[in-house]
Amino acid sequence: MSYAFYVFWFTVKQSILSVLFTVPIGGLIARALVWNHTWLPARLCLKVLGLPFITPALVGILGFIALFSAFFNVYSLSGIIMAHVVFFSPFVAHYMINAWRFIPEEHYRLASQLHFSSAHILYFVELPQLRKALLEVSWICFCLFLNSFTLIMVLGGGPQKTTLSMAIYQSLFFFYDPEEGFKFGSLQFLLTLSLIFLTCLFKVRPSGKSLKTPSFPPLTAPFQRPLVWAALLLIFSPIVAVIFPSFKAAPMALQNPLLWQSLGASLSTSIWVGPLSVLLAMALVSTQSVFGKPLATLYFLLPPTLIGTLLFFLSLKTPYIPSTFFLGVMQILYILPFSYSLLVSPHRSVKETYGPIALSLGLSRLQSFLLVEWPLLKKPIATALGMSCALSIGNFASLAFFENSGAPGLTKLLYEQMGRHFNEGMVTAFLLLIFCYFLYQLPQWILKTHDRTASA
Amino acid sequence: MFRRLIFVLCMSTSSLYGKEVLTVYTHAPFISANFGPGLPLKEVFEKTCQCEIEYVVLDTVPLIVNRLNLEGERTKADLILGLENIGLDVSRIDKLVPYASHCLAFVYDSQKIPHPPKSLEELINSSYQVILQDPRMSITGFGFLVWMKKVYGDNAVQKWKELSSHVLTFTRGWTEAFALFKRGAASIVFSYTTDALYNELAKGNPHIKAMHFPEGHLCSPLYAGRTKATQHSKLADQFIDFLLTPEAQNLIATYGWIYPIKDDCIPDKWFKAENYQPSPTGIAYTPEEIRDFKKAWVQEWIDGLIE
Numbered sequence A: 001m002s003y004a005f006y007v008f009w010f011t012v013k014q015s016i017l018s019v020l021f022t023v024p025i026g027g028l029i030a031r032a033l034v035w036n037h038t039w040l041p042a043r044l045c046l047k048v049l050g051l052p053f054i055t056p057a058l059v060g061i062l063g064f065i066a067l068f069s070a071f072f073n074v075y076s077l078s079g080i081i082m083a084h085v086v087f088f089s090p091f092v093a094h095y096m097i098n099a100w101r102f103i104p105e106e107h108y109r110l111a112s113q114l115h116f117s118s119a120h121i122l123y124f125v126e127l128p129q130l131r132k133a134l135l136e137v138s139w140i141c142f143c144l145f146l147n148s149f150t151l152i153m154v155l156g157g158g159p160q161k162t163t164l165s166m167a168i169y170q171s172l173f174f175f176y177d178p179e180e181g182f183k184f185g186s187l188q189f190l191l192t193l194s195l196i197f198l199t200c201l202f203k204v205r206p207s208g209k210s211l212k213t214p215s216f217p218p219l220t221a222p223f224q225r226p227l228v229w230a231a232l233l234l235i236f237s238p239i240v241a242v243i244f245p246s247f248k249a250a251p252m253a254l255q256n257p258l259l260w261q262s263l264g265a266s267l268s269t270s271i272w273v274g275p276l277s278v279l280l281a282m283a284l285v286s287t288q289s290v291f292g293k294p295l296a297t298l299y300f301l302l303p304p305t306l307i308g309t310l311l312f313f314l315s316l317k318t319p320y321i322p323s324t325f326f327l328g329v330m331q332i333l334y335i336l337p338f339s340y341s342l343l344v345s346p347h348r349s350v351k352e353t354y355g356p357i358a359l360s361l362g363l364s365r366l367q368s369f370l371l372v373e374w375p376l377l378k379k380p381i382a383t384a385l386g387m388s389c390a391l392s393i394g395n396f397a398s399l400a401f402f403e404n405s406g407a408p409g410l411t412k413l414l415y416e417q418m419g420r421h422f423n424e425g426m427v428t429a430f431l432l433l434i435f436c437y438f439l440y441q442l443p444q445w446i447l448k449t450h451d452r453t454a455s456a
Numbered sequence B: 001m002f003r004r005l006i007f008v009l010c011m012s013t014s015s016l017y018g019k020e021v022l023t024v025y026t027h028a029p030f031i032s033a034n035f036g037p038g039l040p041l042k043e044v045f046e047k048t049c050q051c052e053i054e055y056v057v058l059d060t061v062p063l064i065v066n067r068l069n070l071e072g073e074r075t076k077a078d079l080i081l082g083l084e085n086i087g088l089d090v091s092r093i094d095k096l097v098p099y100a101s102h103c104l105a106f107v108y109d110s111q112k113i114p115h116p117p118k119s120l121e122e123l124i125n126s127s128y129q130v131i132l133q134d135p136r137m138s139i140t141g142f143g144f145l146v147w148m149k150k151v152y153g154d155n156a157v158q159k160w161k162e163l164s165s166h167v168l169t170f171t172r173g174w175t176e177a178f179a180l181f182k183r184g185a186a187s188i189v190f191s192y193t194t195d196a197l198y199n200e201l202a203k204g205n206p207h208i209k210a211m212h213f214p215e216g217h218l219c220s221p222l223y224a225g226r227t228k229a230t231q232h233s234k235l236a237d238q239f240i241d242f243l244l245t246p247e248a249q250n251l252i253a254t255y256g257w258i259y260p261i262k263d264d265c266i267p268d269k270w271f272k273a274e275n276y277q278p279s280p281t282g283i284a285y286t287p288e289e290i291r292d293f294k295k296a297w298v299q300e301w302i303d304g305l306i307e
Helices: A004-035 A040-048 A057-068 A077-100 A106-112 A118-146 A150-155 A164-173 A178-202 A221-255 A257-286 A292-301 A304-317 A322-361 A365-394 A395-403 A411-419 A422-446 B002-017 B038-048 B061-072 B120-125 B139-166 B174-183 B195-201 B233-243 B246-256 B269-273 B287-306
Strands: B020-027 B051-058 B079-082 B092-110 B130-133 B167-171 B188-192 B208-210 B219-227
Touching: A004 A040, A004 A077, A004 A118, A004 A164, A004 A221, A004 B287, A040 A221, A040 A411, A057 A077, A057 A150, A057 A365, A057 A411, A057 A422, A077 A150, A077 A221, A118 A178, A118 A292, A150 A164, A150 A304, A150 B002, A150 B208, A164 A178, A164 A395, A164 B219, A178 A304, A178 A422, A221 A422, A257 A322, A257 A365, A257 A411, A257 B139, A292 A322, A304 A322, A304 A395, A304 B020, A322 A395, A365 A411, A365 A422, A411 A422, A411 B061, A411 B174, A411 B219, B020 B061, B020 B233, B038 B051, B038 B233, B038 B246, B051 B061, B061 B079, B061 B120, B061 B167, B061 B246, B079 B092, B079 B188, B092 B139, B092 B195, B092 B246, B120 B139, B130 B174, B139 B167, B139 B188, B139 B287, B167 B174, B174 B188, B195 B208, B195 B269, B219 B233, B233 B246
Parallel strands: B020 B051, B020 B079, B130 B167, B130 B188
Antiparallel strands: B079 B219, B092 B188, B092 B208, B092 B219
8 A cells, every 4th residue: 555545544534533423422412502501501511612613723732632641642543533522522512503493393392292202302303303414514524624734733643643634744844855745735635626526516515603592492401411511521621721730830931032922923913814804704795706605615625734735835936925925825715714604694684684775775885884784793793803813823734834934923832842842832822822812802892792692 | 446455455354353153053952051062062162262153053963954955055054063974965064073972772761661671672572652753754763763674674564563553653853752751651762872861860860761772772973064065164173173072072971961982081970870871782884875775764664554
């Protein structure tokens, strides 16, 4: 078996195995949350399901290693799968809860009149309704795991545990073998093309979050409550595992000038990348561009290494363009699908509700934006802006490909420290975490948005 | 015209009044905040000459060589220190002088492993988790690849497979591997014989010991290499001669934790240490055969592991 084929096979294998564990666990968590949605811990859990999403992947992985390395070899296939489960089952749960909203309440009432057990309800009522969403989320996870970069870079290693993404990166940056990099890059390109083709064939389109308040069935199932605790543990334990040890190492690590330079570098990038991504997303949304719809699927289809490699070769051909430019482009390409998806459905509903009135009043585009859209879209825009800045500062792949001018950037520094000075890395991770959450909240504070719609 | 002449004269003689700068490319173990002979050597040498040593520190030896070859004629480097002639392209270096040596070894925590394997064979057959380096990226890791090949020949692939069942991971470099070991991720790491000495004398951890195998270890000289492109070859030679003086040899051993090339320069405190063992028998190899077979051996290693 050739090495390239093995790497391809390993990429697919780890992805399939990760899906097989992540989706059922995420699904069960979603069910436990829906069934206990009035219970306080479950309400808290519903609120924080999105947290792993804005938490920088490297911080999560650091916490994961700190937690689990005492119990088993985390630098192995099982470590990779376990890490995928920890970071992605909240995502699956989040996705599935949205799908649960579409199950009519009457079905549950009828089921309880017929004295269905919980297992019967699952089999006869829920599964048929959720099948499509389950398949969709499995496919999305499969693609995400195939393209997994940061996680594999940390937990993989050696020829046996190399995925396509890692092989590309290693050839370019560690072995200085652009030919090999090109070979693996082409393989990844083919894989991505076939994924896009299959996505179109299966008509997978991530369902947008419905705006209406969820009408969950009035159920209580105390026996499912341990799952809610498990979900809370999955979400918080990697973060807590980073925070506490960092206090001890802080006095030393905070004196490292490189830490502050990196923070400066990361902040100065995210300050322009975040707003620019939201502006671009807003432009795509308001012009109802044809690129919009496919764009929303790119977050799971386009591997960061493929973008990175293309931009890297481009940067070699154009030495007069500073690497910060490519860094920004790579981050924007990564962030855009998310900010687009956050803005598209609020914008659509505003347009549908108030568009005709604005038109009949003869408002110009600007007036209509200032008087009608802005007050209603302020909150989603603030969320999108916060998320874009947070994703920018927490992104590792772009920094792995393009050096910031002068300092490495926080995630790159953290990656180096994870290998060398683990405890110092904890402090960097904590700092990264603080700034990530701070940047996420900042626009919402500035724009003074309150959660008036209060959706779940 | 006269003014211009004076200006040109000033320019051409300024180096007589300013200090001559010797640019040295070296790797992190040679010079860091609390480790490495780089700073003490600089201090002593600069007292003997009207010159200044400027270190450019890169992570690993292969990185230094890559950078040197990439810079070609334009390189600022006059001298390379810490160089190992093992599978590296040293065509841009015209003089290699060994000034120290080190030997590879498995280092273990004797509190966790009271009865360590006594030979390479025993280690391979054991079930202890081992941290290794990826030979494609790390010179330490490549050293072990050569070691295996030299001991087992055509059988090496089979032995790699047996070993890989209890390899914790292949790290990018030695630093990452040792950091993992220090965190207790595994109780054996592939490293150097003198690590045990360093951990006992400098860190107060005598339980970190090196395994000494009777069949021999892979040892390699550390060279000072004068670059072909140097403009300061005299000063470079002077520094190389200095490295071989007893004073410098003692500094190299004391701060660098590597064997000096002259046996009588071994620091006295080494002999008193519990973990001191003289430099083990070296496994014979030639730089030429390694250069010729490097690619094939690495490929064989990859194919063996993924089979």
